Amino acid sequence: MERSFIARNPSVLVFLAILALFTLVVTVFAEGFGVGLISTSFVKTLGKTLCLCLIAVAMDLIWGYAGILSLGHFAFFGLGGYMVGMWLMYERTKQIVESSLSEGILPPTPEEIEAAIGNQIFGVVGSNEFPVIWAFADSFVLQMAFVVLVPGLLALVFGWLAFRSRVTGVYLSILTQAMTLGLSLYLFQNASGLRGNNGLSGLQNLPGVTAPQSVVSLWFFWASALALGVGYLLVAWVVSGKFGSVIRGIRDNEARVRFLGYSVESYKLAVFTLTACIAGIAGALYYPQAGIINPAEVAPIASIYLAVWVAIGGRGRLYGAVIGTAFVSLVSSWFTGGQAPNVNLGFYTIKWVDWWLILLGLSFVLVTLYAPKGMGGLVDLITRKKGSDI
């Protein structure tokens, strides 16, 4: 008989245990409640990394399992960030405005408060009117729903058009890049209603919360760890059963799956939309930790990096995507952040800020050519297991 899903996939349990342990260790060593060996800014970096791991799990589902190389998932990630950012910025500005207006002699009218908030938020783009898309910015519940609904809906419409016309392979990748580019160009406009290239800022401040950042950072870190755990479990479950069989079949031989009677397009659309929703949630947790979101985050290159992380980690197995993303994104921010010591060769000084991208590109090529299993393949060496699993 069939054993339970966890029993068939012990790696899921191992992953969750490691994630829980990691969360505990970081909490103990952080400034918020623990001994303070880990700085608050590094807690934020780790929390953001967990969010990137979550979108990588989604990327692995769509690319590694379903074989659709989407180069647009950071668009969904960014949209999730914008949705949460709108609420954060609105509520926070409202508090500031209310407290400053209350110093006047007469209590301010709701219209005055609204106008002042509009002025505060949209002054930078030469406006003080609330765009229509901010209509629900004061509703926490609705904006949280939008975190999933907006990326999901965009993915549904875009995917429906693309898959229905049987766009596949590299053409689909290009199309997703075009979508990302279109979105970021739109967001760059001042008239977009999302403050153009200024983006949304001050997102690290939670309205109505007086706790210091050292504590707030841990809240987000925990939320990110939880989201990654739940997301991992969900995706592992999705790929473990017959649904996983079908999408892997689509990856390996789409036509054959069709002749078995499966509507390939519906499956692709379902996976595309589900992963877009996961990406939206990851983004919604990421940007409050980053503090700011602007259109540059949605630039096409970001989605390409995502594919590189997953490839280096080893696609087609979820922990590979997580390992690759955690490793490469952390190392990447170390090198590009100027922390890596330059290497003086006497005749030439290697500046990592410049050379890192080349190193990354080179490792991508090498992994693709010589180690298609990526870093996740190293786990096989330890467990001596053959073939792919979750």
Place this chain on the structure above:
Amino acid sequence: MSTLLEVSGVSVSFDGFRAINNLSFQIGDAELRAVIGPNGAGKTTFMDIVTGKTKPDEGHIIWGSMSRSLIGMSEAKIARAGIGRKFQKPTVFEEQTVQENLLMALRKDRGPLAVLFFKPSKPDLERVAELAEEIGLTDALMRVSGELSHGQKQWLEIGMLLAQEPRLLLVDEPAAGMTPAEREKTTAILVEAAKTRAVVVVEHDMEFVRRLNCKVTVLHEGAVLAEGTLDHVTKNQDVIDVYLGR
């Protein structure tokens, strides 16, 4: 015997080249039929048309007792309507186990949600075991199908077809690359399958066709050249000229 599939006056051209030329073909409910013909005769293209992969330029394809037209239906829909197909090159999902391959093919709800929550029941697993028995892969159920021999892959694909429980089975060169013993077994599987459904077998090997012991349709340049028993068509001068005599 009632007609299950009726193809009439079908033509299709690729860049001006007429691969199928005013082809008409009929098959009954529980019939075994061999289709032979020289390379490029249009045998595979004929299957492409019936299964919805290629859209014909003209003609009709009528299916089943309800006389539905298959033209314009998607591949998946045609498959769900009861037409299964085996490709010329064995195409199984190599990275998955024999059991996973068979489970995927099993006749069940094909919708994404139903599949997501699908858990193989005891009868499902029994059916899979039964199919594995039929195609001689009982011991290989848990093996990754990429590891199977060429002949075993062919059988697995036939097993997947049977799992679909189609009313019409289109089988393209099932015996290609098989050893004589494997061929014999393949014949047995196909003859058995044709007892309960229609089976169309495309094959070059005359010995194999003889053993199928059924009506034969000879295709040439996209049209039917002759039809009848094997002895009848092999005596046909046209058939000898274009096919056998070479």
